[in-house]
Amino acid sequence: MIRVLLADDEGMIRSALAALLRLEPDIDVVAECADGAEAVTTAERLKPDVCLLDLEMPHLDGVQVTEKLNRTLATRCVIVTRHARPGVLRRALASGAAGFLPKSRSADEVAAVIRRVAAGGRYVDPEIAADALSDERSPLTDRELDVLRAARHGQTTGQIARTLSLAPGTVRNHISTVLGKLAVGTRQQAVLLAEERGWI
Amino acid sequence: MIRVLLADDEGMIRSALAALLRLEPDIDVVAECADGAEAVTTAERLKPDVCLLDLEMPHLDGVQVTEKLNRTLATRCVIVTRHARPGVLRRALASGAAGFLPKSRSADEVAAVIRRVAAGGRYVDPEIAADALSDERSPLTDRELDVLRAARHGQTTGQIARTLSLAPGTVRNHISTVLGKLAVGTRQQAVLLAEERGWI
DNA sequence: CCGCATCCATGACATGTGTCATGCCGGTAG
DNA sequence: CTACCGGCATGACACATGTCATGGATGCGG
Numbered sequence: 063m064i065r066v067l068l069a070d071d072e073g074m075i076r077s078a079l080a081a082l083l084r085l086e087p088d089i090d091v092v093a094e095c096a097d098g099a100e101a102v103t104t105a106e107r108l109k110p111d112v113c114l115l116d117l118e119m120p121h122l123d124g125v126q127v128t129e130k131l132n133r134t135l136a137t138r139c140v141i142v143t144r145h146a147r148p149g150v151l152r153r154a155l156a157s158g159a160a161g162f163l164p165k166s167r168s169a170d171e172v173a174a175v176i177r178r179v180a181a182g183g184r185y186v187d188p189e190i191a192a193d194a195l196s197d198e199r200s201p202l203t204d205r206e207l208d209v210l211r212a213a214r215h216g217q218t219t220g221q222i223a224r225t226l227s228l229a230p231g232t233v234r235n236h237i238s239t240v241l242g243k244l245a246v247g248t249r250q251q252a253v254l255l256a257e258e259r260g261w262i
Numbered sequence: 263m264i265r266v267l268l269a270d271d272e273g274m275i276r277s278a279l280a281a282l283l284r285l286e287p288d289i290d291v292v293a294e295c296a297d298g299a300e301a302v303t304t305a306e307r308l309k310p311d312v313c314l315l316d317l318e319m320p321h322l323d324g325v326q327v328t329e330k331l332n333r334t335l336a337t338r339c340v341i342v343t344r345h346a347r348p349g350v351l352r353r354a355l356a357s358g359a360a361g362f363l364p365k366s367r368s369a370d371e372v373a374a375v376i377r378r379v380a381a382g383g384r385y386v387d388p389e390i391a392a393d394a395l396s397d398e399r400s401p402l403t404d405r406e407l408d409v410l411r412a413a414r415h416g417q418t419t420g421q422i423a424r425t426l427s428l429a430p431g432t433v434r435n436h437i438s439t440v441l442g443k444l445a446v447g448t449r450q451q452a453v454l455l456a457e458e459r460g461w462i
Numbered sequence: 463c464c465g466c467a468t469c470c471a472t473g474a475c476a477t478g479t480g481t482c483a484t485g486c487c488g489g490t491a492g
Numbered sequence: 493c494t495a496c497c498g499g500c501a502t503g504a505c506a507c508a509t510g511t512c513a514t515g516g517a518t519g520c521g522g
Binding site for chain 2 (some may be wrong): 075078079082166168170172216217218246247249254
């Protein structure tokens with residue numbers, strides 16, 4: 063019997079997957095969690111064989127949960143996401159995830175992936191994996207990513223500079239190089255593009 | 263037998279809901295569609311009793327699909343969405359939707375809502391309905407909304423002015439009043455807030 | 463050691479952005 | 493009719509933003 067923990071902030075898909083997985087004779091859904099923090103504490107208590115984690119969750123996202131769990135437990139983590147981009151896959155695998163499944167795939171495949179991962183194997187969505195090989199790695203430096211992350215919510219250059227302890231001119235310069243690298247004209251477009259590609 | 267059409271761009275939740283609904287003895291899932299345009303043409307061909315439509319879909323969103331179908335068919339539409347805000351509910355009901363269900367609700371409720379709607383009733387998520395009564399209507403004028411919509415993808419004032427056939431100064435003025443009404447400092451924050459509240 | 467490349471940081475300059483005062487138009491109350 | 497109000501449009505002004513040239517710090521290969 064494979065003991066599975068489910069975490070997804072969207073109640074409808076969480077309960078739907080739970081109901082479907084309970085129909086499988088060899089799978090036992092032992093917990094359903096609505097956010098990352100809850101997933102971590104529940105996993106540490108119940109020690110499930112497999113954790114099926116949504117990437118986008120409040121407080122801790124799926125990648126962060128995977129990192130934490132891999133330090134302390136033998137649980138195998140599968141990350142599920144709507145935004146299946148090569149950059150996201152890279153982050154997921156770097157965190158130690160054993161599986162990666164975009165939500166564009168059918169729900170039927172979930173049980174198969176869980177069995178494979180529980181048996182010690184790995185599963186990565188073949189389509190995304192192919193994209194990842196045709197390397198779409200972020201051309202941005204660490205600092206540039208910092209600045210872009212800070213710019214996500216429409217803060218002004220001055221505010222960003224203060225939170226990063228920089229001169230305003232430096233922030234502007236980083237933004238400028240980012241705009242050049244991404245071939246866009248405004249920081250807002252840069253943010254949208256970077257989010258799209260899973261770089262921030 | 264209630265004949266149901268399902269439309270959601272996320273394959274996993276679409277197939278999961280379909281599988282669960284097929285377990286119900288009185289519900290027949292006659293079609294699964296991945297986008298709004300496909301939903302419209304399929305619905306016109308199959309004339310299902312109830313359409314379960316995701317709000318966020320490519321090409322045509324759930325509200326637009328509902329509008330189109332209500333012109334030509336007797337189909338009852340239920341709109342499902344992750345971003346369940348009063349403004350979204352208002353738009354959905356204005357389009358003629360018979361039901362409104364946020365994805366934060368459990369999948370169990372879907373079948374019940376479908377039965378209720380098929381019987382000629384209406385269903386609106388009580389929590390969101392309560393919020394909608396404590397009126398959070400948009401304080402923005404039509405023109406201001408036009409400008410804000412155009413500003414969504416980080417376009418410059420000049421580009422927005424050209425697409426709306428306005429002087430750049432006018433666009434800036436509209437943006438300025440929007441910033442005042444929403445009590446934010448940049449157009450980017452205004453866009454994020456308006457999206458959050460379902461006003462654009 | 464010495465280039466050389468890369469990242470980070472900064473300040474001067476042009477351009478775009480937000481604020482303000484103003485005027486036009488259609489609807490409404492007196 | 494007149495006065496007034498709200499939405500729409502516009503141009504002048506202060507400020508933030510994007511571009512550029514520059515310099516310091518670190519790491520790598522000759």
